[in-house]
């Protein structure tokens with residue numbers, strides 16, 4: 001089959017344009033804040049400084065809630081958490097120079113995971129730009145490769161248009177971060193704002209729709225297939241296309257695997273769910289996509305097929321990330337691949353596919369559903385589903401006691417050898433899943449705990465699992481939980497974190513307490529940078545290269561003491577070490593109406609499995 005790109009239909013042009021509105025004369029800083037109000041912004045995560053304090057003054061005259069994070073990175077991640085939890089742009093702000101550079105990681109995180117975010121930075125006065133002025137940084141230039149778009153305001157009259165465009169760009173099409181850099185002299189300048197009613201952006205048309213020809217071809221491919229698999233990502237969640245996906249998968253009886261970004265796009269408790277795939281994804285999902293192979297000891301040995309994988313892969317709203325594909329040429333090697341994505345630049349980028357369609361996935365799935373409603377798919381793929389059931393039975397996510405654990409320092413120093421009392425990290429997540437009835441919004445740091453959170457908490461709704469997937473930024477979990485809790489005060493929001501990751505933004509406990517944001521943190525404290533340690537064990541004979549986080553002089557002590565630290569922030573907290581205490585401790589955390597820290601002491605000996613090492617294949621999977 002040839003490679004094609006289906007053309008997208010142009011939306012009909014609107015005939016009558018609403019008129020712009022004239023406002024009262026005011027300062028640039030007030031115009032910016034008014035513009036945010038007009039965009040429906042309810043909360044901004046903002047840390048002040050010389051180049052942004054004018055805007056803070058304006059915020060004191062606004063209905064917008066200003067949350068003061070205790071580090072700009074915390075503010076950027078909180079805005080990212082808000083954006084992920086709602087689909088509406090999260091907003092953060094910082095002063096020029098160090099304030100702005102502290103936002104960069106949060107901006108890059110939003111870029112990698114296509115999260116709507118507007119980041120506002122104060123800038124030195126225009127006359128000082130380029131002079132190496134105090135706290136001058138070219139944040140426009142510095143963030144250029146990690147933004148969807150950016151602005152440096154050069155005329156006070158442009159503010160209303162720029163803000164309107166920024167929000168439109170951040171949330172439409174493939175969402176992403178937009179930076180607005182705002183020189184101080186323009187914050188202090190006065191003008192009469194003209195509020196535009198519409199956005200006109202030449203060359204930016206986010207309304208992409210597949211044509212019926214391409215969609216019909218997909219139906220034809222399904223009818224010819226014996227082993228189809230849906231491989232779905234964050235694009236489904238962004239497009240609010242979960243209901244359409246559920247309908248399509250059920251109507252066509254096609255099993256669904258997701259990326260980590262796609263967790264919750266399809267209910268993971270559904271019998272057609274293959275959970276998530278890739279480096280630490282389900283063995284059965286990886287087999288279903290790429291086939292089952294005889295395990296091999298080294299990549300030099302040949303790959304010996306045992307059972308074939310998908311002969312048709314429907315890749316919807318995904319980007320063939322290397323953590324998903326491993327060695328990309330071996331990924332779904334024998335299948336026909338259809339890729340639907342709203343961003344044409346993802347087509348044929350990481351993986352050559354047979355049919356590439358540029359479209360909003362909600363529209364495409366809706367049309368596919370119309371088509372199969374009129375002409376139902378005859379096949380029911382029962383033999384394929386039976387094969388998948390056999391794989392699921394053979395290799396579920398699982399854990400247990402290992403010899404290494406029994407002989408470990410952790411067992412000796414903290415449990416006096418009482419095996420039945422050890423809390424394995426996977427166990428703590430399963431308990432949290434049960435006790436929250438699977439309904440909490442979960443955020444994470446980055447590391448082993450992040451992978452286990454994805455494996456042992458089953459997500460049934462979109463926007464329920466908020467994790468720094470593409471950038472993999474430690475320190476994301478707790479501030480993101482704050483942002484999500486601000487957006488969804490009705491939900492339990494719990495950060496399942498690592499001891500290393502949590503420490504990177506520990507200062508946000510102050511934000512939580514002062515702002516009364518009742519986000520919870522459950523730290524799976526293994527006293528190590530666990531994921532790096534796992535790689536040391538796998539590829540460096542266990543030689544520790546600065547991955548121990550405890551106090552080497554007092555290895556029997558848990559260090560640092562998060563409970564004491566939380567107390568310093570006036571945040572209730574508790575440590576739990578024994579299994580017998582776990583359930584009640586989790587319940588106390590859930591029952592609290594305040595922010596809360598639960599420090600769960602876990603052994604460091606666990607490895608995350610399944611594991612396909614980087615750039616390896618399904619034949620190299622440890623499971």
Ligand SMILES: Cc1ncc(C[n+]2csc(CCOP(=O)(O)OP(=O)(O)O)c2C)c(N)n1
Pocket residue numbers: 445446447448449450472473474475497498499500501502524526528529530531532
């Ligand atoms: C900001 C940042 N620095 C470094 C890394 C590299 N890294 C990935 S996982 C990891 C260990 C994380 O340790 P912890 O948060 O305790 O989680 P665990 O793996 O122990 O569950 C590190 C250092 C990263 N992802 N992000």
Ligand SMILES: [Mg+2]
Pocket residue numbers: 447498499500524525526527528529530
């Ligand atoms: Mg750790």
